[in-house]
Amino acid sequence: MAWSASFSGDERRVTVKRPSGSHIYFKAQEGSAEASPVGSSRKLDYRVCLLNQDLTPNIQDTPAYMDMVLPSGMILRFSAATGEVVSVTSSSGNTMSAEEYARKVQVTYNPDGSLNSVYSQVQGLMRSIPGDNSLTLEWYAPGNVSPTNDGEFVVTGEPYKMALYETSMENGVKVTHITNQRAGQKPQFIERREEDGKVAIIKGEGDERIVRTIERNALPGSKWERIETVRGINDSQPSRSTRTVKKYTDGGW
Numbered sequence: 001m002a003w004s005a006s007f008s009g010d011e012r013r014v015t016v017k018r019p020s021g022s023h024i025y026f027k028a029q030e031g032s033a034e035a036s037p038v039g040s041s042r043k044l045d046y047r048v049c050l051l052n053q054d055l056t057p058n059i060q061d062t063p064a065y066m067d068m069v070l071p072s073g074m075i076l077r078f079s080a081a082t083g084e085v086v087s088v089t090s091s092s093g094n095t096m097s098a099e100e101y102a103r104k105v106q107v108t109y110n111p112d113g114s115l116n117s118v119y120s121q122v123q124g125l126m127r128s129i130p131g132d133n134s135l136t137l138e139w140y141a142p143g144n145v146s147p148t149n150d151g152e153f154v155v156t157g158e159p160y161k162m163a164l165y166e167t168s169m170e171n172g173v174k175v176t177h178i179t180n181q182r183a184g185q186k187p188q189f190i191e192r193r194e195e196d197g198k199v200a201i202i203k204g205e206g207d208e209r210i211v212r213t214i215e216r217n218a219l220p221g222s223k224w225e226r227i228e229t230v231r232g233i234n235d236s237q238p239s240r241s242t243r244t245v246k247k248y249t250d251g252g253w
Contacts, residue, residue, distance in 0.1 A: 003085050005078035007050075009062050013038075014048050016068060016078075018113050029246070033057030035066075043194065045071040072115070072126060072137060090123050091139070108151070117153070119145065125153055137163040158183060202233070209233035223247055 002019035014026040014035050026035035026048045035048040050063035058064070065086070066078040073091030078084065088101040096104065105123075108116040110130075117127040125145040129136040138159040146154045164179040174194040181187040191202040201212045215227045225245050229238035 003076055003078075004083045005066055005068070005080075006083050007062060007066060007080045012050075014050075014066055014068075016046075016048075019109055022113060031059050033059050033063075070115075072118075074118070090120075091126070092123060094123060106147075106151070119147065119153060125155065127153070133167050135165040137165075204233075207232075207234055219245065 003017065005014060005016045007014055012028040012030065012035070014028070016024040016026070018024065023041075024044060024046055025038050025041045026046075027038045028035035028048075028050055033050045035050060036042075037044050037046060047069050049067045049069075050058040051065040051067060052058045053064040055065070063080050066080055068076045068078065070076070075089040076085050077087040077089070079086045085098045087095055087097050088105075089095040105118060105120045107118050110116045110128075114130075115128055117125060119125045121142055124142040125138075125140045127138055127140075129138065139161040140155050140157075140159050144155055144157045146156075148154060160183045162179075162181050164177075166177045168175050172195065176192040176194075178190040178192065179187050180190070189203070189205055191200075193200040193202070197217060198213065198215045201214075203210050203212075209232070211231050211233055213227075213229045213231075217225050217227070219225055223245055225243060227243050228241070230240040231238040
């Protein structure tokens with residue numbers, strides 16, 4: 001596969017190389033197995049979990065594996081020793097080796113390196129449809145997909161799952177509306193608002209909406225603070241609030 005990854009033990013930093021050649025950067029704090037995007041990668045919806053050889057969370061030293069979760073829900077497992085993908089877990093939970101995945105799964109990419117479609121006879125088709133400031137992801141069952149001789153696909157019926165991402169700017173704030181829906185179920189709504197040093201994630205509908213806010217501020221002495229609050233949409237005070245102070249490192253928060 002065209003993906004690769006490396007691990008830097010000094011900073012517990014993970015660098016992932018995309019098929020396009022661009023990179024995504026993550027960093028895990030000592031004592032944590034979760035590596036979050038840093039620097040220019042902070043706004044991407046990816047995450048990495050560091051694992052030991054027995055697949056328990058790795059909280060110190062060098063991990064054996066690095067699991068990266070893509071926005072589609074697919075998980076790529078990298079070997080820390082070789083940097084190569086060793087297994088792939090689909091969004092439906094089916095796991096196979098990288099070799100088996102390459103044999104059974106057809107993956108296509110757009111010219112900019114972003115994922116265009118993923119197809120297998122077992123899992124069916126996941127395709128992405130870019131629009132004007134929007135992106136739609138659709139999942140079709142195997143029985144609703146027919147591959148053509150030129151590498152394209154003909155689909156029938158409706159997708160069993162769909163995700164719609166719509167992005168706009170409102171008074172200098174980047175707003176992304178996300179709609180997730182499975183066939184026969186009510187849609188789930190998420191609103192993400194991003195501005196300098198602050199991200200608000202709003203889930204739910206109407207008066208039942210929950211607002212999670214993450215704010216980052218620079219402090220003297222090359223430090224920074226992370227303030228996270230959770231509150232109901234109509235609440236004046238948060239139901240939960242945490243503040244963390246950490247050391248600033250080159251490349252971002």
